[in-house]
Amino acid sequence: MNSSTTLIRQIHPSFVQDGRITSQAFRPTPKDEDMLSTYDGDQIDAKSAWKHYTESLGHVSDGALGVSVSECEALDLKVTSDPESFPEHVLIDFSGHGRKQIEKRAKKLKLHAETRDWLFQP
Amino acid sequence: MAQNIDFLEPRLVGDRFNGHSIPLEVLKDLSALEELLVEVAKWHYRNENPERKRIPKGFADDVSLKVTEIGDGSAIPKIVLCVSSATGTLFPVDHREYFAKAKESVVTAIDNAHHQRSVAGILLDSHLAYFDRIGRSLRDNEALELNYPDTKRPAQINRTTRRYLTLAASSAGGFTEEVTLRGSVCEADQRKDRFQLRLIDGRIIGAPIQSEHRETILDAFHRFRHGVRVIIDGVGRYNRRNRLDGLESVEHISLLDPLDVGARLEEFTSLSNGWLEGRGIAPKADDLDWLTDQFEANYSDCLPAPYLYPTGEGGVQAEWSLDQWEATLDIDLKSKSAYWHALNQSNDEESEHEIDLSSLDGWKWLADQLTQLVPGDSDA
Numbered sequence: 001m002n003s004s005t006t007l008i009r010q011i012h013p014s015f016v017q018d019g020r021i022t023s024q025a026f027r028p029t030p031k032d033e034d035m036l037s038t039y040d041g042d043q044i045d046a047k048s049a050w051k052h053y054t055e056s057l058g059h060v061s062d063g064a065l066g067v068s069v070s071e072c073e074a075l076d077l078k079v080t081s082d083p084e085s086f087p088e089h090v091l092i093d094f095s096g097h098g099r100k101q102i103e104k105r106a107k108k109l110k111l112h113a114e115t116r117d118w119l120f121q122p
Numbered sequence: 123m124a125q126n127i128d129f130l131e132p133r134l135v136g137d138r139f140n141g142h143s144i145p146l147e148v149l150k151d152l153s154a155l156e157e158l159l160v161e162v163a164k165w166h167y168r169n170e171n172p173e174r175k176r177i178p179k180g181f182a183d184d185v186s187l188k189v190t191e192i193g194d195g196s197a198i199p200k201i202v203l204c205v206s207s208a209t210g211t212l213f214p215v216d217h218r219e220y221f222a223k224a225k226e227s228v229v230t231a232i233d234n235a236h237h238q239r240s241v242a243g244i245l246l247d248s249h250l251a252y253f254d255r256i257g258r259s260l261r262d263n264e265a266l267e268l269n270y271p272d273t274k275r276p277a278q279i280n281r282t283t284r285r286y287l288t289l290a291a292s293s294a295g296g297f298t299e300e301v302t303l304r305g306s307v308c309e310a311d312q313r314k315d316r317f318q319l320r321l322i323d324g325r326i327i328g329a330p331i332q333s334e335h336r337e338t339i340l341d342a343f344h345r346f347r348h349g350v351r352v353i354i355d356g357v358g359r360y361n362r363r364n365r366l367d368g369l370e371s372v373e374h375i376s377l378l379d380p381l382d383v384g385a386r387l388e389e390f391t392s393l394s395n396g397w398l399e400g401r402g403i404a405p406k407a408d409d410l411d412w413l414t415d416q417f418e419a420n421y422s423d424c425l426p427a428p429y430l431y432p433t434g435e436g437g438v439q440a441e442w443s444l445d446q447w448e449a450t451l452d453i454d455l456k457s458k459s460a461y462w463h464a465l466n467q468s469n470d471e472e473s474e475h476e477i478d479l480s481s482l483d484g485w486k487w488l489a490d491q492l493t494q495l496v497p498g499d500s501d502a
Contacts, residue, residue, distance in 0.1 A: 012398055014390070014432050018349075018380050022431040022441055023450060029434035031401050059399050100474045103463040107448045111467060 001081065003070040006041035007090055008049045008119060010061035021114065025065070027094075027106035034095040040081065041066060043088040046120035052086070063121035065113040075105045127218060129203040130225065131193060131271075135278075136264030139197035147259045149189075151266065152199065154255035155228075156187040162224035162249055163217070185217045198270065229269050232277040235286040242290075250291035254298050257284040258357070261300075289362060298370055301358035304378065304385045306351050307342040317343065319354070319369070322388045329356070329369035338375050351378040351385050381427035383417040390432045403436030409455035413438060413479075420485035425492050445497040451488065453479065462488070464495065 015022045028036045039049040046064040053059050069079050078093040092109075094102050132152075138145055160182045167177060189199045205217055231241045231250075241250070257266055257279040269277040281299070288297040308326065309318035315331040317339050331339055342352045356372040378385055393404040421428075428440035433452065440451040449464040458480040464473045473491075477484040 014393065014397070017386065017429045017431065020429050020441075020443070022429070022439060023448065024431060024433060024439055029398075029401070031434065057399075099461070100463060100472065103450065103474070104465050104470075104472060107450075107465045107467070111448075 001040050001042055001069060001079070001090065003068070003073065005069045006066040006116075006119070007069065007072070007079065007092065008039035008041050008044070008046050008064045008066050009036070009113065010050065010053045010059065010064055013060060013062045016062050021065070021110060023103070023106045023110045026067070026109035026113065027102060028092075034093065034097075036092040036094060037085075038067075038090045038092060039064075040088045040090045041119075049088065050120050050122065052088075056086075064119045066116050066119045067109050067112045071109065071112045075108055077105060125205045126188075126190070126202040127205065128200070129187065129221065130201040130268070131198050132201070133267040133270035133276075134197040134199075134264070135267060136261065138261070138264065142192045142197045144192060144197045144199060145259075151256050151259055152187075152189070152201075154252055158228060158249060158252035158256060159187065159221060159224045160185070161252070162227050162245065163220040165246065165249070166220045166223040166227070181217070185221065229275075229277040231287065232268055232279055232283060233275055235283040235290070236276075236278055238286070240290075241287065247291040247293050250287050251294065253279075253284045253287040254294075257281075258298060258300055260284075294362070296359060296361040296367065298357050298359050301354075301356060301366070301369075303354045303356070303358070303369075304351055304382070304388060305354075306346055306349070307339055308346055310340060310343040312340075319352075322351075322385060323392050325366075327366060327368045329354075329372060332372055335372050335375045338377065342375075342377060349380065351382065352376060353378050353382070353384070379427060381429065383421070383428070383430065384414045386430045387414050387438070390438070393432055397432070398434045402432070402434045405432055405436050405438060405455055410438075412458075413453065413455065416479060416485070420482065422489060425489060426496060442492065442495070444492070444495040447495045449492070449495060451477075460484070462491065464491070 009025065011021060011025050015025045026036065028034050044052070046066070050061055050064050053061050072079050072092050080091050080093060082089040082091045094105065097105065134144060134148065164177050164181060167181065184205060186204045187201050188204050190202050191200045192198065193200055203218065203221055227244055231244045234241050234244065260266065260280060262281060265278045265280040267276040267278050269275050285297050288294055303319065303321060305319040305321040307317050308320040310331065311317065312331070317329055317331050318326050319329055320326050338352070342350050352375050354369070354372055355374040357370040359367045359370050361367050387410045390405050390410055391407045393402070395404050396402060397404060426442055426444060428442055431439045431441070433439050437455050438453045440453065442449045446466050446468040447464055448467060449462070451460045451462050453460040458478065460477050460479050462475040462477060475487070477487050479485065
């Protein structure tokens with residue numbers, strides 16, 4: 001994983017309305033303990049990540065969007081591997097930021113992801 | 123010459139009846155009540171005159187119920203029994219006696235229904251069927267008190283009692299109720315004049331195509347693939363298990379905006395706990411209804427429609443993309459409060475604010491913020 005690595009994020013169907021994605025898709029919930037879960041795009045492609053997420057983990061996803069490691073780091077968000085969950089698992093760390101800062105970063109990440117467009121949609 | 127006899131002063135209870143006014147649609151309920159009273163009066167006559175094979179000519183024709191005035195307080199229509207004195211028969215019947223008994227039977231049946239007691243023997247099945255129309259226009263928290271001013275025994279017709287009375291008839295397959303439904307027109311059969319409405323929860327129900335709504339229904343049908351939805355006010359038909367089987371009639375139908383708040387929030391009622399990676403909390407239906415009502419009452423159509431999403435914490439997030447601004451309103455349905463955050467993507471200007479959505483001030487604040495962010499309006 002390096003600064004140009006794309007981090008793949010699965011998008012829940014309820015997080016899309018009329019084609020528009022909510023910034024929540026790029027904001028950890030309180031239960032995430034400030035960690036946003038993604039896939040390491042260097043290790044797995046978007047389609048395979050979607051299959052793993054929906055078939056192996058049993059979650060639902062409308063498709064995969066992506067942000068780069070450098071885009072996260074530019075927002076002062078640390079990116080770390082978390083292979084204990086599964087080998088390609090990567091966490092974007094929002095800890096240390098207040099609510100306003102988290103909201104701002106989520107919106108910025110969403111904009112980056114939208115500029116890149118869907119990496120995969122079933 | 124006709125003689126007017128004071129007969130009934132039912133009280134209509136509910137916000138719509140404040141200022142002693144009665145919506146026209148409620149008059150349909152009173153009309154059905156008159157039909158019932160005439161039938162029950164005839165029944166009493168037959169019971170007391172078994173030797174008579176026929177109801178006397180003009181028994182009902184010479185009698186009518188009329189609203190002569192609306193009383194003070196809540197809406198209290200003063201209903202008189204109007205009896206024609208020129209019956210034209212040699213043996214006029216004293217209608218008053220049978221109509222008084224009819225009133226007593228109807229009041230007793232409603233009072234029993236209110237206390238979940240049997241109505242067997244008080245009214246016939248054919249009489250109970252009238253309750254499918256009496257009180258159908260009443261909404262939640264509204265009632266028609268038939269025995270006012272006897273507050274100990276108000277004989278209250280509301281959604282619960284009229285359903286009880288309708289279903290008390292052994293022959294009743296169900297009941298009808300006025301409904302507002304949102305959904306999409308997935309089938310239309312012009313030969314049979316029927317269409318199929320797919321509700322937001324996925325159920326499909328049938329409904330008639332009435333000529334006055336044909337154009338709108340076919341328009342919605344042709345645009346089904348584009349996700350076009352409609353909102354319908356009509357009469358829904360329910361089975362004995364309280365399940366909506368179909369629509370008996372359509373009173374109003376309109377195409378919905380793609381971002382219609384009510385339709386979107388109704389979608390969230392299908393979420394169950396665990397919806398988001400096993401941890402998302404499902405918003406409560408009552409809370410979603412509250413939010414729908416708040417948007418309808420306090421959010422101007424002149425403002426840009428919000429995009430709405432459920433949150434993992436059981437709330438709702440409203441969002442707007444306005445020129446360079448990305449604005450979010452994270453709504454906590456429990457506390458009826460919300461966190462506002464707006465970011466200008468071009469220069470990183472930000473604003474945040476906590477607002478109280480149970481107060482009009484909170485909604486006014488939101489409207490002010492959005493008005494400032496709408497492109498082109500800031501210089502106006």
